[in-house]
Amino acid sequence: MQEKKSHYNFEEYDDPSLYDGENESYISDIPLLLKWASLTKGAIIDIACGTGRVTIPLARQGHRVIGVDVHNGMLDEARKKSSDLRLEIDWVQQDCMDLNLETTADVIYTVGNSFQHFLTNEEQDKLLASVSRHLNPDGIFIFGTRFPGPEELISTTTEEFWKTYEDEVSKLQVDVYCLSSYDAITQIQHNTTIRKYRNDAGEEVKEKKTAISLRFVFPEEMERLLAMNGFKVLNVYGDWNENPLTGGSKEMVYICQKARWK
Template structure:
């Protein structure tokens, strides 16, 4: 199966308001980010910031945040939400694999399982190199990614129900389904997300499909990947509440430190 390059993996994000409707209420990662932000001096860099789901809450606590994303539409939505807020945020459109921010930080993070969008070994290395170049020595990098458990990687080829929510604009009920196909050689899961819009009578009035591909990394593989790119793993958790990583975990949350003296 041919790998899909991450630069062409944006279909899920072409409608920022749709993305917010499904994801903006998620806040489980914010407390851990605030914990480390409180120990940080200077600007904090939010990589693949999207529409600012995590950027804005940290800025509300008085932190200067640089939100970086390659997707113009997501950044435009972030700026729109930010426009009436008196917060210290700089929104920057750049490729996270080739950052050039003219600044170094003590703390960089990326959330929303964004690490999975870097589909090849080369892309993962470029991302981590970008992070390292923008971190001060002993700086902290935090990110999360889905745990490659057996249930996560099972490919049934059938529609599986994910969630229901109300679309903010149309006020229609949206039932969200997903069809997944996992390639064990590339470790990439190809997903089709199907959104079925229903009126008050429960009649389907619209259907929208989007495609996205996600790379899975196994724990021992991740340890080696981070070490080879100059990072020391301080902690790895099974969720953002700092619970231990187990075989039953749904995600992996890494707190890493740039090796001292690695400029």
């Protein structure tokens, strides 16, 4: 596994079962990915696949999928979830900025706003170079990232309530709060998530804090970034349902094609 650097940005993923409990029910991105997957008969590459939230459903539809992630714990959970299924999935532990797979693909995607984990211009370029190397000519790269609207680019001085859910393992109620600090120079938002666990009597019995930093990219900036790395934008949507991108969108979903000259 990649060595921890001075800024370790994987705390949100160090508990894969917690991650699944909070995120596995999200399926909005799967129909669009299946539509593009249906246009290819070869392998599909899922970058930053995590615990296989999308990898496994695509494989269930008969596609051969290569799931790549740098976090061994997430991959271990993905292997566990798919171990009893007869699916064509290869789980690969590699840094997405330095992919070295023995195959190329017509379709590569990354979901879960993973693009925001690449915090510098250099990291973004390395990711896109890795994708380009593993795409066939005219291959398609699909990804989503949060739209940098004013409600996203905020800093908070007090805990902001987000949601409540029941933890599947402990059966405790979990109140989730967030603290955010946005750096307008680096375009990075530093977030702390506070999970407060309550028993049936409403008493707080446990608290867990995790930190994550995410970079925002503006639409015009993204167009230039993709073009400079050899990608043509075929479509950009305001969500995974293919609605138009507007100033009020919550996310940006890109369908890109590898340029033949790259």
